[in-house]
Amino acid sequence: MNLVTQTAPNFVAPAILKNGNIINEFNFKQNIKNQFTVLFFWPMDFTFVCPTEIISFNELYPEFKKRNTEIIGVSKDSVFVHKAWQNLSIQKGGIGKINYTMVSDIKGEIQDSYDVTHPNMGIALRATFVIDKNWIIRHQVINDLPFGRNIKDILRMVDAITFHEKHGDVCPANWETGKTSIHPSEEGLKKYYQ
Incomplete structure (x- = not known):
């Protein structure tokens, strides 16, 4: 469940x-x-x-x-x-x-x-x-x-939740603290891939 x-x-x-x-x-x-x-x-x-x-x-x-x-x-x-x-x-x-x-x-x-x-x-x-x-x-x-x-990945998830709550951006695959996030919009995704 x-x-x-x-x-x-x-x-x-x-x-x-x-x-x-x-x-x-x-x-x-x-x-x-x-x-x-x-x-x-x-x-x-x-x-x-x-x-x-x-x-x-x-x-x-x-x-x-x-x-x-x-x-x-x-x-x-x-x-x-x-x-x-x-x-x-x-x-x-x-x-x-x-x-x-x-x-x-x-x-x-x-x-x-x-x-x-x-x-x-x-x-x-x-x-x-x-x-x-x-x-x-x-x-x-x-x-x-x-x-x-993978205990380090659990730590990464705590970081991702904290980052999202503070900034509103979403965390892409393999995101870690200091890496680029995505503003949750079509423009934000395009900017991320540029």
Whole structure:
């Protein structure tokens, strides 16, 4: 299901916060105010592609914060499994300290509300949502299980949304900050191709 342009579903669930504390009732909407949010789902802890994505998000976390963007990750594992995974070094198959909140969706209710549940396995697909300050989903991408995300492209999408909101111009294919945008008109498109 396409959720782009729709209000992001809220949820309340157990989570391990970026400071390492575990809480039983993390309220998504109450914790994310007046900023962009990248909400992403991964299938399971202690797997193979998942840690590469989680660590990549963590490495780029300062870049997201510069853009007033919070990251929230969700899987069906318990908060205790999340914590055990963080307590294990990257060199030993863990993920190390993570600077963003990791949510536990044991019953799969959150992944169902975002319609990202694998049809046969019951775990989440590799889904990513960029949510704006008004709680509207502006970008959505879903990968099958074997294929990792391009985290830098998610950062690019935050830049594109911010640029459009500030200037009104639209962002063509492969647009990046500093590249030419298009005034949304026939003349603007002609000028772009000149």
